[in-house]
Amino acid sequence: MTQGPVVLVTVTLPAGATLGDALRRYDLTPDQVDQEYGLVSVDPAQGLYALLVTADAAERITGTPGTPGAAGPYANPSIEPYGPPQPGPARGDDEG
Amino acid sequence: MRVMIQMRPAPDVVEAVIDPSVRTTAADVAGPIPGVALDPDYEPVPVPRPQPAAPGGDPLSLESMTFSMTPERATVLVRGEIQDYDVASRYAMLGLARPDIVAISSDPVIESMPTCGGDGPVGDWHDVQNKLTDHLKSEGMDGEGVALAILDTGINVAHVSEVLGQPVTVDESRSWKPSGVTGNFGQFPVDHGSMCAFDTRITAPRATLLDLPVLLSTKPVILGLLSDAVAAFAHLRNVLDAMPQEQRALVVSNSWGSFKPTWDFPPGHPGNYSDNPAHPFNLSVSALEQAGADILFAAGNCGRECPDGRCGFPDRPINGANSHPRVLSVGGVDTRGARVGYSSQGPGRLSRRKPDICTYTHFAGSKAFGPNEPDSGTSAATPVAAGVVAAIRSQLPVGELSPAEMRTLLRRTADDLGMAGYDFDYGYGTIDAAAIVEAVRRRRKNGRHH
Known part of the structure; x- marks a missing residue:
């Protein structure tokens, strides 16, 4: 099981919300949240924000019954440069 | 899709096709076929009918056969194109609509080996400049006043300036880095990000x-996380919001993506990224584009002919935001105009019609990976395209041309390569700077530029 606040979730808060607002609204403690990452605006028109939280916290706020406005967990895959192209299997390696 | 269509027209038509002294056309043989664009330049070819050598012989055996070219027994081959969409149904309907069609088969392109990873450069960045930049400059399109964001491994302006022969700077006040990343803006080690910065300067020297x-x-281990990109897009939203609404001009170049489905939830899971428009990053892409940003993503290097060894998707490798309907998804061609073999083919996962367009890659340019290594991958094509967009933007801010209209402009003016119309190799074709300039001139003449 991955440790630390690395699980990506979204929460809904009013415009201009702060990380403190998110902690209070979703009953989170500071150590359950990646505070350096903070509260990140995803879609201001929808009041949608992203947070990185611990697995336990994610399960509590997004599970059943959960906390209204919270969703996730979402995939947080590694991202890599698309270049330079690295060698792949030689053509025909997967044949016969 | 290119197809060969085998037909059995009336014997007198077959006789004319067989007779070398008579010139026949596809229209003579087939007439109009619904949904098929016949190739008028392909002279119909008579096809003899195989038959058992001896009366009563096995009609399905390939041994002891003879071939009949009598007009009553021979058939005729023509060729044409049908749309890529729903090919199986189209085949079936054609058979019903035209009983004289005997068989339809694909007519694949026969071509030499494409440019692949590890191959030397094909041309250099001056070739790209000649093909794109000179046309844009003639209309004052140089990127002046446009913010061009490079989301990558960081930029080394000293290296880019030296190779380019011109001073290059970054706007530190509007740059951004994830927490924990050390180093100063514009002074990161020479790597992929410096290549991308260099390649934008080819087409947008004043952005x-x-x-x-x-x-x-x-x-440890990983390079970056998608959550960092979510935060970067939130920062760019603030950059955009600080610009006057009508004068917004922000181009976002993304030469990265997710290679491995094992890092993702499976398609159908509500937390999935690759196929899910409701993933937070895909939503942040929509929100930034809605606010006026032009967003470009590399199509990826998982082309069938020579995929990158990291490619993990078994099919449809253009995934997540790289396939987002509100971005321009960029494939790669070499400076000869041929698709590079690693450029990912569509359909995309969020939006089928990906890639949107192609432009140049695999040329000698930034020397970011060594003096003889090309700027390669759809990684290089994307900043070239981003530079073109920034160049156009310098004359047409968002108040005059929305990001959606910008994408339409590039698609409609693209030089259509591959099959006629859209195809999953080249998208709508390669960026055609001369056609863009001509379209903008027409737009101005028609009073749509204020």
């Missing part, structure tokens, strides 16, 4: 570069 090193590692 203002923003350095966003989201791919720099802050944790």
